[in-house]
Each structure stands twice: as C-alpha cells, then as structure tokens.
Amino acid sequence: MSRYKALPAELDPCARQLVERLRQLKDHGELTMRHLAAKTGYSAKSWERYLGGTSLPPREALEALxxxxxxxxxxxIALHEIAADTWGSGRARTAVAEPHPTTGKQEQVTLTGPTTPHTTTPPAKAPAPGRFPHIHIALTAGVVALAVALLAALLLMLRLDEDITPAAVAAPPSTAAASPSPSYTCRISRTDGRWSAGINEGRNDEIVYGATGADVAEAQCLLRRAGISPGGIDGMFGPLTLRAVKTFQQREGLVVDGMLGPRSWKALRG
Known part of the structure; x- marks a missing residue:
C-alpha cells in the first residue's frame, strides 16, 4: 500500500472521505501515478494534488478512475457534489497551468490554500443620546444594506467559480482520447528452438520496473505463454508484470530481482 501524507487539518469531512476513497481505489488497482496519468488523461502532478487533499478533482477524473x-x-459523484459545496470554506483557490503528460498542452488545475484573515472596520462611534437619532438610524440601515450586497456578490462569485472550474479542468480527457496508448498483439512462434512474440524483433535488452514499449510487451506475451499472467499486454512494466517476472524467476531457479536481463530472457525464450 502507498504511503500518503496526512490530509490537511482544515479539510471538510466529506472531502476527506472522498480523498480516502480515491486512495483506496488506487491502491486496490495497484496503480502508480504514471498509470493514472496514462489511463485518465490527468497528469501525475494533478493526481498527487487530488490524493493529497490540496485540490478537488473534477467529476470526469472520478469517472475515469x-x-x-x-x-x-x-x-x-455523490461525495464529490457534497464536497464541492464546502471545499472553498476557509480556503482560497488559485488556477495554475500545467503541461499534460502526453500532449504537452497546458491544463488548468485549481489549488486551494488557507485564506488571509479578513480585517473588520471598527464600528463608527454612536452619537450621543438625544442627538440626531434619525441620522443614526439611517447610517445603521445603510451599513446593513451594504453588507448584504457585498455578501450576495461574494456568494455569486463563488458559485460562478465552481461552475467554470470543472469545465476548464475537464478538457484534457478529450485530447488524451485522440492519442490512445499503443496496442500489442501476441504472435507466438518458435524458430530455431527460441520462442518469440513477434513484437520486438527478438531483442533481449535489459528492462526494469517502470519501463515501457515493445520490449515490455514481448516479455508480457512470453510470460503469458509460460503460464504466468502479467496483467494486460500494454507494454507497461507495472506492479502486475513485476510480480509475474519474479514468479517466473523463482520457478526457473534464477536470481529473483524483478529485472529482465540476459538469463531471464534466455529462459523466457526457451
């Protein structure tokens, strides 16, 4: 299970429950920040803020996860709607631009932080009893009316901010959909006593956890041929592929280091 920083003390209970649920889904799916960025369209830094409780994730990010x-x-979605109404309480919002992990385009992310305490204007001195009572009443009524107008304007600004921010953050998924991850197909064959999946042209380059590409997909196909599931054939050396490599190395009597070097490749290719 991933180690997370403690959530901000000022975080609303509903928002806290939402973030904790997101952390559970990430850990249960054995997903890294890199996997989240590749499969949801939101950058790894954005997910760090979402899972750290410093930024409210957009609804589309929740649906993707x-x-x-x-x-x-x-x-x-129900937790998100409740948290969205209380997320801004005692916290200021700042929009920042961040490059998308695959397209390089700038995406808008809303950050939150403690607001600067408001200063109150000292009340005006009341006139002496018996002097100009009608002026005192008029001034009091004017101050009350001004305070009500300012409060209404502030609530309107907060509502507009909540309506606009999700739309700005929701743009990356459409661009990410236009650039899907490459797909691989296993074409298992045996030539001169060596197994091949027909993906990386028979290379035996060393690959380690976190690697991506055709070499990883070739190894995933050969692991599946050997009866050990690496998860999907997606070309990503993630937790499931790492576990499959270690299981294969242990079964073949090799050093169980989770790295596919010359000896592991030789055993995979038979």
Missing part, C-alpha cells in the same frame, strides 16, 4: 478500477462511480 472508477472505470479503470471497475468501481461504482455513483458514490464517488
């Missing part, structure tokens, strides 16, 4: 982990999105 639920989709890739097989979770029901309805409870997440």
């Amino acid at each position: 639920a989709r890739i982990t097989g979770a029901d999105p309805v409870p997440l």
Whole structure:
C-alpha cells in the first residue's frame, strides 16, 4: 500500500472521505501515478494534488478512475457534489497551468490554500443620546444594506467559480482520447528452438520496473505463454508484470530481482 501524507487539518469531512476513497481505489488497482496519468488523461502532478487533499478533482477524473478500477462511480459523484459545496470554506483557490503528460498542452488545475484573515472596520462611534437619532438610524440601515450586497456578490462569485472550474479542468480527457496508448498483439512462434512474440524483433535488452514499449510487451506475451499472467499486454512494466517476472524467476531457479536481463530472457525464450 502507498504511503500518503496526512490530509490537511482544515479539510471538510466529506472531502476527506472522498480523498480516502480515491486512495483506496488506487491502491486496490495497484496503480502508480504514471498509470493514472496514462489511463485518465490527468497528469501525475494533478493526481498527487487530488490524493493529497490540496485540490478537488473534477467529476470526469472520478469517472475515469472508477472505470479503470471497475468501481461504482455513483458514490464517488455523490461525495464529490457534497464536497464541492464546502471545499472553498476557509480556503482560497488559485488556477495554475500545467503541461499534460502526453500532449504537452497546458491544463488548468485549481489549488486551494488557507485564506488571509479578513480585517473588520471598527464600528463608527454612536452619537450621543438625544442627538440626531434619525441620522443614526439611517447610517445603521445603510451599513446593513451594504453588507448584504457585498455578501450576495461574494456568494455569486463563488458559485460562478465552481461552475467554470470543472469545465476548464475537464478538457484534457478529450485530447488524451485522440492519442490512445499503443496496442500489442501476441504472435507466438518458435524458430530455431527460441520462442518469440513477434513484437520486438527478438531483442533481449535489459528492462526494469517502470519501463515501457515493445520490449515490455514481448516479455508480457512470453510470460503469458509460460503460464504466468502479467496483467494486460500494454507494454507497461507495472506492479502486475513485476510480480509475474519474479514468479517466473523463482520457478526457473534464477536470481529473483524483478529485472529482465540476459538469463531471464534466455529462459523466457526457451
């Protein structure tokens, strides 16, 4: 399970429950920040803020996480709607631009932080009893009316901010959908006593955890041929592929280091 920093003390209970649920889905799916960025369209830095409780994730990000982990999105959306109404209490919002991990385009992310305490204007001295009572009443009524108008304007600004921010953050998924991750197909064959999946042209380059590309997909196909599931054939050396490599190395009597070097490749290719 990943180690997370303690959530901000000022975080609302509903928002805290939402963030804790997101952390559980990430850990249950054995997903890294890199996987989240590749499969949801939101950058790894954005997910660090979402899971750290410093930024409210957009609804589309919740739906994407639920989709890739097989979770029901309805409870997440319900928590999100409640948290959105209270997220800004005692916290200021700042929009920052951040490059998307695959397209390089700038995406808008809303950060939150403690607001500067408001200063109050000292009340005006009341006139002496018996002197100009009608002026005192008029001034009091004017101050009350001004305070009500300022409060209404502030509430309107907060509502507009909540309506606009999700739309700005929701843009990256459409661009990410235009650039899907490459797909690989296993074409298992045996030539001169060596197994091949027909993906990386028979290379035996060393690959380690976190690597991506055709070499990883070739190894995933050969692990599956050997009867050990690496997860999907997606070309990403993630937790499931790492576990499959270690299981294969232990079964073949090799050094169990989770790295595919010359000896592991030789055993995979038979």
